[in-house]
Amino acid sequence: RKEVEQDPGPFNVPEGATVAFNCTYSNSASQSFFWYRQDCRKEPKLLMSVYSSGNEDGRFTAQLNRASQYISLLIRDSKLSDSATYLCVVIGSSNTGKLIFGQGTTLQVKP
């Protein structure tokens, strides 16, 4: 089993749609969780951290379920500019802060 698993998609949605991405992780000792966004042929950029209580940043909402070892990202009112690959990222329990990346979920927002 992969340490971090995501549905690779692609998710093709119309502008204005709400879309949700899911991610599962295998190490129950994992302590920190993030969503990164990666545009084609560019470096990943931090989208948001994921907190136990859930957190929202504008149209983006991240949720963490430690019991199920599950992370989600919800995007409301999709924009064309949201088209990208979304990477689920987990940090294990070590002190080095090594990131473990999922394969990414590709989102294509259509006009």
Add this chain to the structure above:
Amino acid sequence: SQTIHQWPATLVQPVGSPLSLECTVEGTSNPNLYWYRQAAGRGLQLLFYSVGIGQISSEVPQNLSASRPQDRQFILSSKKLLLSDSGFYLCAWSGQGKYLVTQYFGPGTRLTVL
């Protein structure tokens, strides 16, 4: 503010040639530094990380090596490139400490080995 630089941006090298990729960070001190590789259509793979000058940890066996000669400089090297070394190489930094784990990536180097 902190910035991270990588060069070159793109590189085409023949099989068997040496490699040197450089990464530098500005605006912070004593960062953790990381080298990742992203092969075409695949996820990011951690290659090396460093928590201080001269301290390098390797994650996967390969013909690559890393060095950290200065606090904010991280170098990825190879003596002889293989075809399988082609990919997108990303350097990242983070602060040290339990609450400083967010990693920020440089613009990357796209390497093609022919």
